[in-house]
Amino acid sequence: MLEEVVATRYVTPLREGGSLPGIVEADDLGTYVMKFTGAGQGRKTLVAEVICGQLGRRLGLRVPELVRIELDPVIGLAEPDQEVQELLRASGGLNLGMDFLPGSLGFDPLAYQVDPREAGRVVWFDALINNVDRSWRNPNMLVWHGDLWLIDHGATMIWHHNWPGAKASAATPYNASDHALAPFGPDIASAAAELAPLVTRDLLAEAAADVPEAWLADEPGFDSTDALREAYVDALLARAGTIHERIIMDAPTADGPSRAPGWISERLAPRHDDRTSEEGARP
Template sequence: MLKEVIATRYIAPLREGGSLPGLVEADDGGTYGTYVLKFSGAGQGRKTLVAEVVCGELARRLGLRVPRLVTIELDPVLGLGEPDQEVQELLKSSGGTNLGMDFLSGALGFDPLAFEVGPEEAGRIVWFDALVNNVDRSWRNPNLLVRRGEVWLIDHGATMIWHHNWPGAPASAARPYDASDHALQPFAPDVAAAAEALAPLVTEELLAEVTAAVPDAWLTGEPGFATPDDLRRAYARPLLARAAVIHERIQGVR
C-alpha cells in the first residue's frame, strides 16, 4: 500500500491539469512536505486515481522516474476559507482518501527543443506508454518534467482506457499503439531494446504488487466485480498480455 499522509494546508491550485490538482502541505509522520494532490471528487472520478497508481507504481518498478506516490487524507474543513468557489467545492467533495505525489521543486516542463533524450531512455518511455496505452504524452502536452538533467514521468490518468468499459477490455487492450505524436518520437526511441529489457519484468507477481497499492476505497462498488481483489486482477490481465507483444504493435516510430 502507499504511505498515508495527512493534509494540513491547502496552498494553491495547479491550473495546468484538467482535473485542477492542488499544491498542499501534509504531515508525513511528523515532518511536513509539499505534495501535488489529485482530488477523489474531481470530474474524472476515482478511475483516474487508480490509473495514476497502477501506472506510476509499474513505471517505478520498471526503472523509470516517477514522483513518489502517497495517499493524502483530506479533511473538507480545509476548504472553508478557500475564496475560489471551484476549488472550495473540490475540497468539500473530496473528504477522505486522495492521491498525492511528491512536488519536484525546481523541475521544469520538458521541451524537446531544449533537452535531448537518448534512444535507450526514449525507447523505454515509449514502450511503457504503449504498454499502458498512454494517449497523453504528445508534443503538445508531454507530461514530462526535467529535474537536474533527468526526465520524470507524471500524469497517468489518461491511460488504460479499457477500464472505462470492462466487457470490451480484451478487444481494446489488443489494439495497436500510435506513437507518431509521442513527445519522444523525434529521438529515435529504441523500442526493441526496451521490450527485450522490460517485457520479462512484467509478471503476474509484479502486477499483483502494483495493483495492491490501490486503496480498496477506489475499487469498491465497480459493476461486475464482487471484491476489490477481483478488480485488481482485471487491471493486471490486459497489462500482462500486452507486455509480451506490444512492441510489435507500436506504430509511428522511426
C-alpha cells in the first residue's frame, strides 16, 4: 500500500497541467506534486496514475515515488486564486502525491540523448498501458541528475472509461509514430524480451492493490472493488505478451516542429556522458 502523509502547506499551483496540480509540503517533511480528486478529469485519472506508476516502478523504470496525501481544505484559505480555492475545497480527504524532483528540467530531445535500449523500454511500457500522452507535443518526461524520469500517467488505459469494450480496446495496436522517443531508434524487441516476462498476474495485482478503495467504489458493472482490480489486471496481462508485435512507428505527423522526432541527428543531440553533471526535473 502507498505510504500516507498529511498535507501541511499548499505551496503553489503548477499551471502546465490541465488538472491544475499543485506543490505541497507534508508532515513527513517531503515535498510533493499533488493531484486532486476534485479535478475535472475525475478519480479514474488518479487510478491510472497509481496502477501505471507503480507498475513502471516495479519494472525498473524511473517513476517518482507515489504517496497518498490527506488534505484538509483549510490549508488553502489564504490562496488568492479562486480556481485553486475551489479545487482544494472539492478535494478534501485522500489525494495523490508524486515526489517532487527539485531543480528538474523538462525533457528536450535536442538536448538529451537516449540510448535505444532505454528508449525501447519506455516505448514498450507506454504501449502496454496505452499511454496517449508521451508525444513530442507533451513528452511528460523529466531529466533529473542526468537520468530520464517518467511522469503523468493519467491518460493511460483508456479502456477503463468504457469497461464493456475493454477486451477489444486492450487488443488494439499502439501507434508510437509521434512518441517523444521515436527518433532514438527504440529497441522494442529487446524491451519485450526483458520486460514482458516480468508482467505476471501477481505483479499486476500488487500495482492494482495500491489504489485506494474509495477511488474504485461504485464502478458500474462491478459487484466489488476486488472485481474491478481484477479487471485491470486482466486487461494489462492480455496486452503484455504480444503488444510489441503491434507497435506502429511510421513517419511523425505533418504538424510536427522542424526538429521533431524523425529529424534528430547525432550532430544535434549531445552524448549522455557529456551531461552527467546536469541536474534537473520539474514535475
